[in-house]
Amino acid sequence: MNIVVLVKQVPDTESLVQIAADGVSIRKEDVKWIMNPYDELAVEEALRIREARGGTVTVVSLGGARVQETIRTALAMGADKGVHIQDPAAEGGDAPATARILAAALKTIPFDLILCGQRGVDEDNGQVGPAVAERLGIPHLALVVKVELLDGRVRGHRLVEGGTVVVEAPLPALITTQRGLNEPRYASLPGIMKAKKKPLEVKTLADLGVDPATVGAAGRKILVQALKLPPTRKAVRMITGETPEAVAAELVRVLHDEARLI
Amino acid sequence: MADGIVAVTEQREGKFRKVSYEAVSEGRRLADALGTKLTAVVMGSGVQGLASELAAFGADRVLVLDDPELADFRVEAYTEALTQALAAEPPAVVLFGATVQGKDLAARFAARQDAGLAMDCTAIHLQDGALVFTRPMFGGKILAEVKIAGSPQIAAVRPNVMRIERRPREAAVETPALSLGAIPTTVVEQRLDASGRIELSEADIIVSGGRGTGGNFAPIEELAAALGAAVGASRSAVDEGWRKHSDQVGQTGKVVSPTLYIACGISGAIQHLAGMSSSKVIVAINKDPEAPIFSKADYGVVGDMFQILPKLTEAVKALKG
Structure with a gap:
């Protein structure tokens, strides 16, 4: 089975995000970059499927030179090969542009199953997976916490509000991964050593036949006017009292009488 | 020329999700601000009876997409139905509720229209004649204000944020014919919490x-x-x-x-x-x-x-x- 995993490099979720001087992008200097946590689930699931059924796991990522660290991380976890799409004209793109490029890349890679995180924890779009599937004309199952492969079909347990829905689709299909699917492995030291020798192909937009005018900053449909920090709150008001009863009574009084929330 | 606002609602077992009223109310406010009409869309099987409820929140027209293939949510079927229903009069703006289903449908629908989608918006306002969508990114560390190039402009609104307003009016109810063809996915099982636990x-x-x-x-x-x-x-x-x-x-x-x-x-x-x-x-x-x-x-x-x-x-x- 040929499995392709789409991964994205994002700023570490434990770090602060700062707005760049242009006011419409984030500061990229001094940022710790990690593999999008939802994509780690996708890599792990791909490896488990390969371990159970055989096949190849190819990791595809779009971005500048530093993205290769993330691809190498996936290779160190056990993926077989990497494809890095790097082109200055692809920089500054939005979700539709990313999907356009990834879908073009997937036309050059054989696949039965595509896995990717349900959203990037940077822009929180949750659009690329479904948009890639739409462009390829294949079904997608979003927010999957359990994958079952049947003969020529895939069954995904999807997490929805208040429950789970089990949906089945014919292969090839795309699955977006949700927390709960698995616990991603760490790259082992031998894995890291081996990853250095694994094939990592670099492709440009021309290689993929993508018109540069339709992607990158030039092709954006989502035009950022401004980035802002969330409004700051007034200083915290501490609720005190002699006993837990007194504290509780005062808190309820404040929430009921002043804030009118309960 | 694309015109009008569309608010796509979501119902489960004949009851609208709260965010659907929020999306329709927001759609009404945008339609008033832009001087255009609001269409609400109901999707499902056997949902004809739900149409009138949306007139109370300000819909000028309700499109009922009623088909056995829409009984359970499957994103391909819902995308196809919505695409067919909106093809005759392409809207300028399409709103969804940013639920699991709404986000999934919005993403696939936007890709099919090759349109821009502002996901999980917390505010929409008019600025110099153009809509500006506010959406949190980085889990809320940053708020982005974005415009959307092209048409339709698509947004999914975050639950619990937009104000619900009753604005009753007479709404025209239409049931467009759909031809959904073969849908590749099947829903095998649904395990939904019936305990009434709050999402x-x-x-x-x-x-x-x-x-x-x-x-x-x-x-x-x-x-x-x-x-x-x-x-x-x-x-x-x-x-x-x-x-x-x-x-x-x-x-x-x-x-x-x-x-x-x-x-x-x-x-x-x-x-x-x-x-x-x-x-x-x-x-x-x-x-x-x-x-x-x-x-x-x-x-x-x-x-x-x-x-x-x-x-x-x-x-x-x-x-x-």
Whole structure:
């Protein structure tokens, strides 16, 4: 089975995000970059499927030179090969542009199953997976916490509000991964050593036949006017009292009488 | 020329999700601001009877997409139905509720239209004749204000944010013919909680617990029950296996916007603070007076949650009689 995993490099979720001087992008200097946590689930699931059924796991990522660290991380976890799409004209793109490029890349890679995180924890779009599937004309199952492969079909347990829905689709299909699917492995030291020798192909937009005018900053449909920090709150008001009863009574009084929330 | 606003609603077993009223109400406000008409869309099987309800929230027209193939949500079928129904009169703006289903449908529909989609918006306003969509990114650490080039402009609105307004009027109800063809996916099973538990992303009040619970969420559950609130958890509580992943609030879990968020025994990791920062009022209860959570809270209590919460639950019960 040929499995392709789409991964994205994002700023570490434990770090602060700062707005760049242009006011419409984030500061990229001094940022710790990690593999999008939802994509780690996708890599792990791909490896488990390969371990159970055989096949190849190819990791595809779009971005500048530093993205290769993330691809190498996936290779160190056990993926077989990497494809890095790097082109200055692809920089500054939005979700539709990313999907356009990834879908073009997937036309050059054989696949039965595509896995990717349900959203990037940077822009929180949750659009690329479904948009890639739409462009390829294949079904997608979003927010999957359990994958079952049947003969020529895939069954995904999807997490929805208040429950789970089990949906089945014919292969090839795309699955977006949700927390709960698995616990991603760490790259082992031998894995890291081996990853250095694994094939990592670099492709440009021309290689993929993508018109540069339709992607990158030039092709954006989502035009950022401004980035802002969330409004700051007034200083915290501490609720005190002699006993837990007194504290509780005062808190309820404040929430009921002043804030009118309960 | 694309014209008009469309609000796509979501129903489960014949009942609209609350965010559907929010999306229709927001659609009404935008239609008024832009001097255009609002169309509400109902999708499902045997949902004809639901159309009239949406006129109360200001729809000029209700499109009922009623087909046995739409009985259960399957994104391909819903995308195809919506595409067919809107093809005759292409709208300028399409709104969805940013639920699991709404986000999935919005993403696939936008890709089919090759249109821009602002996901999980918390505000939409008109600026110099153009719509500006506000959407949190990085789990709420940053707010982006974006315009959308091309048409239609698509947005999914975050539950619990847009104001619901009753604006009754006469609405024309139309049932366009659909031809959905073969849909490749099948729904095998649905296991939906019938207990009436309040969904985190739609809850007005959330009581959340973290490492300070030591795994004992009973006092949090009891307070939540007294308040009619949903229960949330920090990432560390989820990582410890004390709560399900679906309860997690934060950048790698759910980003929530309740009117009241009560954080108990949560110190306040950056990614958790981001995920609940758009709550209207935040109460923090923590033993450690230096905990970062207090820097984001409106009201703070320094103390042992196991002593405070039971008393709080009693006081809430007494208040509610």
